[in-house]
Structures are given as C-alpha cells and as structure tokens.
Amino acid sequence: MKARRDVFQAIADPTRRAIIGLLAGQTLTLNTVAGNFNISQPAISKHLRILTECGLVTVVKQGRERHCTASLQALQEVIQWAEQYRAFWNSRLDTLEDLLNEAE
Amino acid sequence: MKARRDVFQAIADPTRRAIIGLLAGQTLTLNTVAGNFNISQPAISKHLRILTECGLVTVVKQGRERHCTASLQALQEVIQWAEQYRAFWNSRLDTLEDLLNEAE
DNA sequence: TCTTTAGTAAACCATTTGGTTATATTTTAT
DNA sequence: ATAAAATATAACCAAATGGTTTACTAAAGA
Numbered sequence: 001m002k003a004r005r006d007v008f009q010a011i012a013d014p015t016r017r018a019i020i021g022l023l024a025g026q027t028l029t030l031n032t033v034a035g036n037f038n039i040s041q042p043a044i045s046k047h048l049r050i051l052t053e054c055g056l057v058t059v060v061k062q063g064r065e066r067h068c069t070a071s072l073q074a075l076q077e078v079i080q081w082a083e084q085y086r087a088f089w090n091s092r093l094d095t096l097e098d099l100l101n102e103a104e
Numbered sequence: 105m106k107a108r109r110d111v112f113q114a115i116a117d118p119t120r121r122a123i124i125g126l127l128a129g130q131t132l133t134l135n136t137v138a139g140n141f142n143i144s145q146p147a148i149s150k151h152l153r154i155l156t157e158c159g160l161v162t163v164v165k166q167g168r169e170r171h172c173t174a175s176l177q178a179l180q181e182v183i184q185w186a187e188q189y190r191a192f193w194n195s196r197l198d199t200l201e202d203l204l205n206e207a208e
Numbered sequence: 209t210c211t212t213t214a215g216t217a218a219a220c221c222a223t224t225t226g227g228t229t230a231t232a233t234t235t236t237a238t
Numbered sequence: 239a240t241a242a243a244a245t246a247t248a249a250c251c252a253a254a255t256g257g258t259t260t261a262c263t264a265a266a267g268a
Binding site for chain 4: 233
C-alpha cells in the first residue's frame, strides 16, 4: 500500500534530470553515474533510489556493482498530463489580450 | 539576475497541478481558486506566486481582485524535455530483457 | 588471506517547502 | 464615513529535501 513515488516530484530535481539524461541509451554503474557529478556517491545513491521508486530507473545487481538503466516510459505520464493542456496554450495570446482589454 | 522559477519544480506539487487544471480554460479570482481547496487563502497565494514566477499563470489586478489565467505554453518546456527520450522508452522492453540476460 | 572496490546504512545538518494564524492594506458597498 | 471583502505580508512551524561524513557489508583482486 506504499504510495509509490511521484514521477513529477522525481523530475523536479535538476540532478535527477541530469542522471536521466546520462542513463538514456546506456546502462551505467552507480559509481560511474556518481563520477559525472560533484556530489558524493551516497547522494547519488539517494537520487537513484528516488528514480527507481517511481519507475524511471531500473537497477540490476551484478556482483558488487549496480547496473542502472533508464526506464523512461514512465515519462509518458508527464507528457500526457501536459499534453491535455495543449489546446489551451494554443489560444493563449488571445486569452491574454482579452484579459488586458477586460482590465483596460 | 533572478533565477526564474523552474517549471519542473512548479508542477511537482499536486495542489499546483490542480490549480492549473482549474484555471485551464477559465480565468478565476484568487479567492475563487482558494474556494476549491481545503487550504488557507495565503497558502493559495503562495502557490499562485510560484506558478506566476515560472510563467504558468498570469495575474491581472482588477480592483481589489486578482484575476488568474493559466499561460500553459510554459508546459512546452516539460513536454520537450520528456519527448526527447521517447526513442528510448520505445525500446525499453528489449533493453530490460537484455539487461536480465546479461545478469543471468 | 588480505586489501581494494562498490555500494548501503546511519546519523547528522542546513535549507526549503507547504502550511498555519494574525495583522495589514486596499477597494468596494452601505 | 464605515464596514465588509479580497488579497498581501509577516511571523512562525513541522516535515521534507538534498547534502554531508563516517561506518559497515559484500564482492573481487593481489
């Protein structure tokens, strides 16, 4: 009954978005991921935990290493959410104009 | 030189996403927005400030009222970011399979 | 077997977040 | 002129966040 991590919250952090960018297309060891940032390895561990908790990253244990792979289909939720508003922002300039007229 | 609010962080909060949903297609008073939630008016004020700081909402002062309109084209940034990874998640099942084979 | 190496876990810390209540401030209505 | 309404501002608070360091555990090499 665990409230599974929210993907919106997961991608809110720039470091986590960078990790996603790094893992897109390639599987990397946790340590290798950490090597790309100026923060400590435990900090990266935490970020990766959050990313796995919402399904954005899959970690496979292999010997003493953790192989991290991006599972980015979880991003579909984000796209779907944002996409539903496309109709609105297409008419945005008009709306703003109306608004300013209304306000005089 | 203000670091303009991050839209990713803005949409991380569920209440703010709900406000966006509420304002999509209709301009509402701050108070009317607040009426749709169980939290105090100052709390809504803060959320709206964050939403305006990243351009997702425009507030027009009209007398003593604030008319809030969604400017959702700012969501394009989110879609664009996520969309760039579509190619990766399409091949996801294979990748995961490879991964498991590799791991035996 | 002994020592690296890879990663986790725990304890801690400062800052941010999301909320509160209470008190202004500014329009509008009476 | 006064009262009510719409919002802002301030002071405050608990919990979450993003980071640290310091062990600890487990696998791999020498």
